[in-house]
Amino acid sequence: MAIVRRKEIPSERDVDATNSYEATIAKIEASGLYYFPLPIREIIENIYRITIIDDQDTDKDISGYLEFSSANGWIIGVNRYHSQRRQRFTLAHELAHFVLHRNTILQQKARHEDGILLRTGDFSDIESEANDFAGKLIMPKDQLIKVIQGGKRSIDELAETFDVSIAAIRYRAHQLGLLRRV
Numbered sequence: 001m002a003i004v005r006r007k008e009i010p011s012e013r014d015v016d017a018t019n020s021y022e023a024t025i026a027k028i029e030a031s032g033l034y035y036f037p038l039p040i041r042e043i044i045e046n047i048y049r050i051t052i053i054d055d056q057d058t059d060k061d062i063s064g065y066l067e068f069s070s071a072n073g074w075i076i077g078v079n080r081y082h083s084q085r086r087q088r089f090t091l092a093h094e095l096a097h098f099v100l101h102r103n104t105i106l107q108q109k110a111r112h113e114d115g116i117l118l119r120t121g122d123f124s125d126i127e128s129e130a131n132d133f134a135g136k137l138i139m140p141k142d143q144l145i146k147v148i149q150g151g152k153r154s155i156d157e158l159a160e161t162f163d164v165s166i167a168a169i170r171y172r173a174h175q176l177g178l179l180r181r182v
Contacts, residue, residue: 021133024099037163038138040091044076050098052091054080064090066097067111074098085165089134090114096133101126135172138162144172 028034031047044050055077058065063086064078076094078087097105097112104126105112114127139162147161159169173179 020099021136024095024133024137036143037088037161038092040088040095040138044091044095048074048095048098050074050076050095053077054087056080061115063114063116064094065111065113066094066102066105068102068106074102083165085159085163085168088138089164089168092134092138093130096130096137097126100129100133131171132175135168135175138164139169139172141176144176144178148178 025034027047028038028043031043033039033043033047041052044052051072051074053075055065058077058079058081060079060081062079063082064076067075067077069075076091076098078090078094080087082090093114097114101112114130144158144162147158152158152161155166155169155173158173159166162169170179
């Protein structure tokens with residue numbers, strides 16, 4: 001007689017761990033979309049099949065949101081009045097919420113809205129995780145160092161190279177200890 005062990009249902013954290021940053025990069029690399037500046041809209045729409053809405057009705061203090069609609073599936077909304085560079089970080093941030101926190105968002109049965117990223121005082125664990133994920137995704141350390149070693153050292157040049165806002169590149173450079181004190 002064989003002993004059959006009942007499979008335990010993984011916790012949300014275990015499920016989310018399988019949808020990590022590394023798994024995301026692997027999916028992007030396999031799709032052929034891993035180049036810079038990272039084509040974040042194409043990645044979200046084509047790999048993850050998430051609908052992106054350039055929302056004109058979003059409050060000016062909201063950068064973006066992630067929600068699930070039974071009719072339309074997952075939706076990421078971005079504030080259409082924010083600059084394209086800011087929107088790119090917002091899209092990466094909302095993708096991070098999808099990869100890392102979608103089960104929690106589903107359980108809450110509500111839209112997960114994010115205030116103006118990198119400006120608001122919301123430093124909750126999930127917002128910090130989403131910011132870190134987004135920064136690593138669109139400004140990976142190895143690529144950032146490569147660009148700096150290639151001669152681009154000003155914040156403006158780096159922001160242009162990665163097609164992100166000045167605030168986003170400062171955040172990432174500071175996070176990596178690459179900002180020189182002047």
